[in-house]
Amino acid sequence: MEYSIAKPSVLLSKxxxxxxxxxxxxxxxxxxxxxxxxxxxxxxxxxxxxxPVATDTARSINENALVSGHMRGFYDINVSGKLxxxxxxxxxxxxxxxxxxPLNELYNHHVPxxxxxxxxxxxxxxxxxxxxxxxxxxxxxENYLLKILKKSAAKYExxxxxxxxxxxxxxxxxxxxxxxxxxxxxxxxxxxxxxxxYVGTSPKQFxxxxxxxxxxxxKSRNKSAxxxxxxxSCGYYDxxxxxxxxxxxxxxxxxxxxxxxxxxxxxxx
Numbered sequence: 449m450e451y452s453i454a455k456p457s458v459l460l461s462k463x464x465x466x467x468x469x470x471x472x473x474x475x476x477x478x479x480x481x482x483x484x485x486x487x488x489x490x491x492x493x494x495x496x497x498x499x500p501v502a503t504d505t506a507r508s509i510n511e512n513a514l515v516s517g518h519m520r521g522f523y524d525i526n527v528s529g530k531l532x533x534x535x536x537x538x539x540x541x542x543x544x545x546x547x548x549x550p551l552n553e554l555y556n557h558h559v560p561x562x563x564x565x566x567x568x569x570x571x572x573x574x575x576x577x578x579x580x581x582x583x584x585x586x587x588x589x590e591n592y593l594l595k596i597l598k599k600s601a602a603k604y605e606x607x608x609x610x611x612x613x614x615x616x617x618x619x620x621x622x623x624x625x626x627x628x629x630x631x632x633x634x635x636x637x638x639x640x641x642x643x644x645x646y647v648g649t650s651p652k653q654f655x656x657x658x659x660x661x662x663x664x665x666x667k668s669r670n671k672s673a674x675x676x677x678x679x680x681s682c683g684y685y686d687x688x689x690x691x692x693x694x695x696x697x698x699x700x701x702x703x704x705x706x707x708x709x710x711x712x713x714x715x716x717x
Contacts (some may be wrong), residue, residue, distance in 0.1 A: 452582040457590055460597070462610075463542030465489060468588070469582050472531040479528040485698045486519040487714040488657045490543040490554065490648060492561065496577050497532030500525040513561035513573050515547070517554025518649040518657070522699045526625060534576055534585050536593075537714070540654065541613050544646045546596050551648030568592070608632040611647040612639075621658035622683035625651045657717060659683055660697050663690070665713035667706060675702055 450471040456464040474480060482500075495512045502508055503524040518540075544551050547564055562569035570667055571665055579585045612628045628651060629639035641670040643651045675687060684690040695704045698709075705711075 450511060451518070454582070454586055460590060460593060463539055463597075464593075465537045465539050465542075467582075467586050468535050468537065469585070470531055470533045473508065474528050474531070477528070479526050481524055481526050483522055483524050483698070483709070485522045486512070486657045486660070488518065488540055488661055489714060490518060490538045490551070491516045491536070492543075493533060493534055493535040494576050495533060498529035500527045500531070502526075503530050507558065509558065511558075511560040511562070511568055514558045515543075515554060515561055516558050517543075517551060517556065517698070518647065518654070520556045520649075520653070521696060534582075534589075536589060539613070540647050541593075542608050543648070546593060550645045552644045555648050560583060590604040605642050606646055608634070609643055612643070616658055618653065620662040620682065621655045623655070625655070629710055631672075656693055657697065661713045661715035663702070664705075664711040665716040668713065668717070678702070 450469075452469045454467045455461065456467065481503075492515050493513070495514075497508070499509045499512065503526065507523045507525075509525070543554075549564070560569075561573075565572070572588070575588050576585050579588060609632070612632055615628065615631060616623060625639070626636055629636045632639050632642070634642060640651055643654070647654060649657075659682055663678045663684075666681065668677060675690070678684075679687050679690045682690075684693070691701050694700060694705055698705050700708065
């Protein structure tokens, strides 16, 4: 398997976390099942080889270019044949600068890119398919996104939400919604409505996801950390709270998850 990852250019680094790509070929009838869990990051993903098959029909991957909003829970995909993926992983609030729609419309959905970029999606997909390398694909997508960015004016409300997401990152989601609303100079209801519009999920749900991502990040950096350590260092009220969140987000208890999955945080790493 060939895995590649790269940072965006300076102009796009405020909005994009990184680019990544996978090239792999599963021989014969070999099939791999991968559990996908919420990571707090919207994504634009291009399948340039065989498409994976989601076990949940509501998550069917029936297009080669998809935009994924913030996820509510987990799902599984089965991968076989030739896997070739190129993806743009946006920062939580970053996708809004390129799509002129309320991001809550993408919540817990995969939306075909052609629904959002009617005239450019096919051409963009074709260029990426024909590109000979990961770096060439990055150049193609950056040129396209920079053109869109020039037409997009940063709204004052966007800057408020950008500030609040940065606070959430600094505090590793151990922060109250009321505090974030005051930092944005909005009432709680105004803040929740604006956050939903620019990030695509409620502040409460987003904090739940980032708290989970913080716990798996800390576990990855300290394999000896036990559940009690993680519970309180990550801002859970108690272990029951942590177990409940893990089951909703991963379908497993924390113990099961750490036994069966290599802890890795897409959000913090």
